[in-house]
Amino acid sequence: MFEPGSDxxxxxxxxxxxxxxxxxxxxxxxxxxxxxxxxxxxxxLRYAPPAALVAIIVPExxxxxxxxRAFFDVRLLAALVAVLVYVRTRSTIAVILSGMxxxxxxxAIL
Amino acid sequence: MTKVSLPQARAxxxxxxxxxxxxxxxxxxxxxxxxxxWGFVTGIAMVKAGMSELMASLMTLLVYAGSAQLxxxxxxxxxxxxxLIFAAASVVNIRFVIFGxxxxxxxxxxxxxxxxxxxxxxxxxxxxxxxxxxxxxxKRGTPHQMWFYLGLIIPGWISWQVxxxxxxxxxxxxxxGWELEFAxxxxxxxxxxxxxxxxxxxxxxxxxxxxxxxxQPLPLRLGLAVAVVGGIVSxxxxxxxxxxxxxxx
Numbered sequence: 537m538f539e540p541g542s543d544x545x546x547x548x549x550x551x552x553x554x555x556x557x558x559x560x561x562x563x564x565x566x567x568x569x570x571x572x573x574x575x576x577x578x579x580x581l582r583y584a585p586p587a588a589l590v591a592i593i594v595p596e597x598x599x600x601x602x603x604x605r606a607f608f609d610v611r612l613l614a615a616l617v618a619v620l621v622y623v624r625t626r627s628t629i630a631v632i633l634s635g636m637x638x639x640x641x642x643x644a645i646l
Numbered sequence: 647m648t649k650v651s652l653p654q655a656r657a658x659x660x661x662x663x664x665x666x667x668x669x670x671x672x673x674x675x676x677x678x679x680x681x682x683x684w685g686f687v688t689g690i691a692m693v694k695a696g697m698s699e700l701m702a703s704l705m706t707l708l709v710y711a712g713s714a715q716l717x718x719x720x721x722x723x724x725x726x727x728x729x730l731i732f733a734a735a736s737v738v739n740i741r742f743v744i745f746g747x748x749x750x751x752x753x754x755x756x757x758x759x760x761x762x763x764x765x766x767x768x769x770x771x772x773x774x775x776x777x778x779x780x781x782x783x784x785k786r787g788t789p790h791q792m793w794f795y796l797g798l799i800i801p802g803w804i805s806w807q808v809x810x811x812x813x814x815x816x817x818x819x820x821x822x823g824w825e826l827e828f829a830x831x832x833x834x835x836x837x838x839x840x841x842x843x844x845x846x847x848x849x850x851x852x853x854x855x856x857x858x859x860x861x862q863p864l865p866l867r868l869g870l871a872v873a874v875v876g877g878i879v880s881x882x883x884x885x886x887x888x889x890x891x892x893x894x895x
Contacts, residue, residue: 538728540722540725540726541725543701545725545728546697546698546701546722547701547704548728549705549718549722549728549731550701550704550705550708550709551708552728552731552732552735553705553708553709553711553714553715553718553731553732553735554708554709555732556709556711556714556732556735556736556739557709557710557711557714557735557739557766558762558765558766559736560736560739560740560742560743560746561739561742561745561746561765561766561768562746562761562762562763562764562765562766562768563743563746563765564743564746564747564750564765565746565749565750565753565761565762565764565765565768566758566761566762566765568746568747568750568751568754569750569754572751573747573751577747578748578751579781579882580878580879580881580882581744581747581748581777581878582748582777582781582881583846583847583850583877583878583880583881583882584741584744584745584748584773584777584874584877584878585745585770585773585774585777585778585841586774586838586841586842586847586850586851586854586877587850587851587854587873587874587876587877587878587881588741588770588774588854588870588873588874588877589770589774589834589837589838589841590838590851590854590855590858590873590877591854591855591857591858591869591870591873591874591877592713592834592858592870593831593834593835593838593855594855594858594859594873595858595859595862595869596827596828596831597831598859599862600862600863611828611831614828614832615831615832615835618832618835618836619835619839622835622836622839626840627836628676628679628680628833628836628837629679629836631832631833631835631836631839632679632829632832632833632836635828635829635832635835636828636829636832639825639828
C-alpha cells in the first residue's frame, strides 16, 4: 500500500509532512504556556530572523560543487550589483530587477 | 466619564481590529514578491520531481513549508522510507521551534485550538515581520498584536498558495534559462538587508552567513540550524560587548 511511487506512498508522505509542519510550528504555541522562557532567552531570539534569512541566501549565492568543493559563479557578482543598487535606492523591487539584469548580462558575457 | 453602549464598543473594537489587520497587510505586501517567487519555483519543482498535479496541489495546500517540501522531493523520487522523509523535513523545520518559542508569549492567552492554528500558519516572513515590530513591546497579548499577526499570515498564505498552484499548473510556460530561483534569492536579500540596523545585528548575520557557507556539506540542510544558533549566540555576545562600554557604532 505504501510502495514508493504509488498514490498511497505519496499520500502517506503528504500526511506525515503535514503533521511535521504542525508539530514544529505549533508545538511551542500549544504547550509553551507550561514551559515559559526567560527574558534573556527571549531577547536573544531577536537575532533568529535575519540569521535564518542569511542562512537561506548564502548557499544560493556561493554553492559548493557536487564533489564538496566551493565554487564561484556569476550569481555572487550579480548579488553585489543588487546590494549596491539597494544602498542607493532603498527599493526591494530595484534589487530584484537590477540583480536579474546583471545576472543575465554577466552570464551572456562570461 | 462618558458611557459607551455595547454596540458602540463592539463597532469600535471591530474598527480597531480592521486597522491592525491592515497594518500587518501593508507590512507583508512588499515581501510577497519574494514569497510568491519561491512558491512558484516550489510548484514547478514538485511537478518536475514526478508528482501528479493533484498530489502536488495537496502537498502545497496541506504541508505549507517550501524548504521542507524541496528537501523531501529528491527523497520521494528515490523512494526513500517514510520515516527518513519525516526526519529530513523535521530537521529543515527546526527553525520553526525557535520562531514558535519567540512568538508564543504574544498569544498565550488564547485557547489551545486557536494557538494550534496560529502556530501552524506561522511562516518565515510572518515571524520576521512580527518580531521586527513587537520584539521590544512591553505588553504582550494585545488584540492589536493578534490582528496585526493575522494581517501577516492570512495574505501570506493566500499569495504563497496562489503562486505555488500557478507553478504546478503553468510552470512549463517559463523558460528554464530564466533561472527564476535567483530572483527569489534576490528578493530575500531585499528583505534581509534592511533588518541590519546596529552593530550586534551585523555581527550576527556575518557569523550566520559564514556558518551557512561552511556547513553546506552537512546533510539535510542542517547548516541552516547551525547558522541560526550561531547567529543568535554571536548577536548576544556582540550586544554584551557593546554594553560593557566597548566601541559603540
